[in-house]
Amino acid sequence: MSGLIKKDLIVMKRKFKPIQLLIILVVILPLSQNPQYALIIISLMVPFLLSILVSSSFGYDQISKWEEYAVALPLPPKKIVASKYILCLISLIISLFIVVLAFFLLRLFEVTNSGNLAMAIVVSTLFTIIYHSLMIPVIYKFGIETSHTVLYAFILIPTIISTLFGMFKMKIDVSIFDHSYFIIFVFFILFLLLFLSYLISVKIYKKNRLK
Amino acid sequence: MKNVLEINGLTKVYNDFTLDHVNLFLPYGKIMGLIGENGAGKTTIIKLILNAIRRDDGKIEIFGKDNIQFESIIKEKLGVGLDQCYFDDCLDIKAISTIMKPIFKNWDNKIYFSYIDRLKLSPSKRIGSYSKGMKAKLNIAITLSTHPKLLILDEPTTGLDPIIRDEILQIYLDYVKKQNASILFSSHITSDIEKIADIVTILHKGKIILTINQKDIKNQFSEVVFNGNEPFDSSKKGVLFYIKSVDSVRALIRKDSYQFDHHKYFPVNIEKVLLYSVNGEKGKGETLL
Numbered sequence: 001m002s003g004l005i006k007k008d009l010i011v012m013k014r015k016f017k018p019i020q021l022l023i024i025l026v027v028i029l030p031l032s033q034n035p036q037y038a039l040i041i042i043s044l045m046v047p048f049l050l051s052i053l054v055s056s057s058f059g060y061d062q063i064s065k066w067e068e069y070a071v072a073l074p075l076p077p078k079k080i081v082a083s084k085y086i087l088c089l090i091s092l093i094i095s096l097f098i099v100v101l102a103f104f105l106l107r108l109f110e111v112t113n114s115g116n117l118a119m120a121i122v123v124s125t126l127f128t129i130i131y132h133s134l135m136i137p138v139i140y141k142f143g144i145e146t147s148h149t150v151l152y153a154f155i156l157i158p159t160i161i162s163t164l165f166g167m168f169k170m171k172i173d174v175s176i177f178d179h180s181y182f183i184i185f186v187f188f189i190l191f192l193l194l195f196l197s198y199l200i201s202v203k204i205y206k207k208n209r210l211k
Numbered sequence: 212m213k214n215v216l217e218i219n220g221l222t223k224v225y226n227d228f229t230l231d232h233v234n235l236f237l238p239y240g241k242i243m244g245l246i247g248e249n250g251a252g253k254t255t256i257i258k259l260i261l262n263a264i265r266r267d268d269g270k271i272e273i274f275g276k277d278n279i280q281f282e283s284i285i286k287e288k289l290g291v292g293l294d295q296c297y298f299d300d301c302l303d304i305k306a307i308s309t310i311m312k313p314i315f316k317n318w319d320n321k322i323y324f325s326y327i328d329r330l331k332l333s334p335s336k337r338i339g340s341y342s343k344g345m346k347a348k349l350n351i352a353i354t355l356s357t358h359p360k361l362l363i364l365d366e367p368t369t370g371l372d373p374i375i376r377d378e379i380l381q382i383y384l385d386y387v388k389k390q391n392a393s394i395l396f397s398s399h400i401t402s403d404i405e406k407i408a409d410i411v412t413i414l415h416k417g418k419i420i421l422t423i424n425q426k427d428i429k430n431q432f433s434e435v436v437f438n439g440n441e442p443f444d445s446s447k448k449g450v451l452f453y454i455k456s457v458d459s460v461r462a463l464i465r466k467d468s469y470q471f472d473h474h475k476y477f478p479v480n481i482e483k484v485l486l487y488s489v490n491g492e493k494g495k496g497e498t499l500l
Contacts, residue, residue: 003314007299010309014301060299069297071263072363073314074286209263 001075004083005090008057015060016053023049027102035106042102043095043120047128048154050091055135055151057087059144067209077209081140081201085194088132095124122186129190133197140204214272215239215361215393216260221269223255230255230417232269237361237393237410242384244408244425245397246481248489251414253397257365260395261291273361287316290359290392294366296346300339304332307353315357326352330382344375351382362386362394368403376400380407401482411481413488420488425481432484433469434477435462441474450494452487462494463487 026045030038061067070080103117131154139147216237223230230252237243245253258264260271262279271278273285298307304327312318327334330348332341341349347367354362362383368376384407387394398404404411405425413421423431432451437443437460445453445462449469453462463479 001313003310003312006313007302007310010306011299011301015299064299065295065297066299068263069291069293071258071261072286072289072291072293074283074289074316075314076283 001079001083004080005086008087011060012053012057027098038106039103039120040123043099043123044127046098047095047124050095051128051131054087054091054132055139055147058139062144071209077206078202081198081205084136085198088128092125092128095128096121099124118183122183125187125190129194133193137197137201137204140201140208213238215274216395217272219270221256221259221271222267223259223264224267228417233419235412235419237395239393240391241409242387242394242396242407243410243412244404245395245412245414246399246401246404246485247414249399252417253414254365257363257397260363288360290354290357290362292350292354292362292364292367294369296338296350298338301337303337304334311353317357319356319358323352323356326355344371347371347375347379351379355386360392362392364394364396366398368398368400376403383407401485405481413485415489421484428481428484429478431466432479433464433466434479434483435464435474437474446495452491453494454487454491463491
């Protein structure tokens with residue numbers, strides 16, 4: 001299975017240079033221009049861009065017809081599917097690393113009101129896990145082209161939520177992120193969702209493959 | 212267990228095509244050429260062997276084990292060569308070894324790079340810049356680097372020039388001799404099958420119509436030509452297939468049962484047998500199998 005992960009990582013590294021540049025810009029621009037909002041912007045945008053990278057690996061598999069060759073490899077379907085979910089977790093680790101790095105950079109430059117690190121971590125994890133939990137089964141079921149609809153929905157959802165918050169004058173009590181039990185609870189739910197998504201994807205993959 | 216691959220009653224039903232109760236036995240150390248027209252069912256058989264599609268009936272055993280129950284164990288010892296390279300264009304020789312090493316327990320980097328060297332593949336170039344012939348050679352290097360005991364090759368020489376085809380076939384032949392491995396070689400290029408196969412299986416419209424040792428083809432079959440004014444009896448014993456044209460009738464006959472007469476007889480090869488079995492009308496006196 002690690003071979004499949006290595007394949008996707010090598011292809012990503014060689015093919016996605018423009019997006020890598022975009023990720024660097026997403027980190028540098030808010031840090032220099034809007035340091036007060038930098039952490040929340042980074043915690044949303046970096047996972048978003050990295051998630052697109054992971055989803056694109058399906059597209060590159062499709063172009064090279066990799067799935068036709070994968071059936072010849074000594075890998076059961078559950079491992080082939082698991083490799084994509086592990087890739088999602090790797091992208092999450094990279095996102096969180098960048099978020100933490102940005103937080104300490106803001107601290108270093110003594111930016112006050114730079115935001116809550118725990119909240120930024122939860123936001124990044126929330127975005128990455130929900131995105132892939134929905135996206136991976138959709139890709140396996142309907143193909144990479146259809147999955148773009150889900151991507152558009154993801155772009156719209158934060159806008160809709162912030163509009164609703166504005167309309168009803170709702171506020172998030174950020175102190176909730178100071179409670180570790182809340183964070184543990186959120187993480188538990190998210191990883192449960194990811195696991196359920198994995199089981200669904202394996203079922204879809206097996207059904208699609210053995211037509 | 213004398214057969215590395217045993218297929219019994221294999222059936223797959225599609226809306227417009229049925230692979231119909233196929234039986235196929237490949238002994239250890241032998242090369243079987245699976246030949247048939249496009250759409251005859253060659254790739255369907257290979258997909259079923261690889262458990263890439265669900266079979267509707269029948270049984271497949273590889274190395275004496277069920278191909279579904281022991282799928283991963285079997286695939287560790289299987290070398291699969293397909294008609295194209297399925298690696299991303301941005302990858303290169305080294306990246307492929309990095310990817311394949313953790314996938315196959317038997318992956319041998321030394322063998323892989325020795326084939327890369329022998330086949331004169333440039334390690335610094337990306338696959339995207341390789342020609343079709345170079346990609347086919349790369350497929351060989353990948354396929355043989357796991358020390359496979361059975362090679363499943365699906366049209367590995369299609370679209371290649373005769374020189375590269377010959378080079379590729381020679382490498383596979385050398386490998387089989389050295390390793391006492393077996394090959395199931397699917398192709399519609401009859402000359403390739405002639406060069407490599409010990410046993411020939413002809414598939415037509417989802418059914419196996421003949422399995423024979425290649426060297427027996429010349430001994431068992433012959434072609435006879437009747438001119439337009441000569442009587443031809445399709446029910447005569449030994450007549451397998453016949454093809455009528457404006458001025459003659461040509462027939463494929465089985466030598467041991469046909470009563471020879473004053474006509475001219477011509478030797479046949481795999482291509483002739485294939486053409487008769489696909490394009491010819493069946494004689495009433497005999498069947499191929």
